[in-house]
Amino acid sequence: MKSYVFRVVVEEDHFEDGRPGFSAYCPSLEGAYTWGNTRQEALERINEAVKLIVDEMIEEGKPIPPDAVILEVESPAVLVTV
Numbered sequence: 595m596k597s598y599v600f601r602v603v604v605e606e607d608h609f610e611d612g613r614p615g616f617s618a619y620c621p622s623l624e625g626a627y628t629w630g631n632t633r634q635e636a637l638e639r640i641n642e643a644v645k646l647i648v649d650e651m652i653e654e655g656k657p658i659p660p661d662a663v664i665l666e667v668e669s670p671a672v673l674v675t676v
């Protein structure tokens with residue numbers, strides 16, 4: 595089992611109807627883009643999107659782009675962001 599850490603960007607944004615919101619994306623993974631009503635919701639959703647993309651890449655035997663990974667560990671890990 596490996597754990598990966600990816601850099602993501604969360605920015606203030608707005609929905610098409612003008613309501614405030616947040617967009618989030620992972621610059622190194624194509625298709626890793628989402629949104630949320632709050633910063634926390636956008637962060638949770640981008641986490642899910644990145645996991646789905648990485649799971650699919652592994653399942654298809656595709657390499658994880660080396661510039662996408664900030665940290666790779668061989669054992670399970672917990673990331674705490676403060």
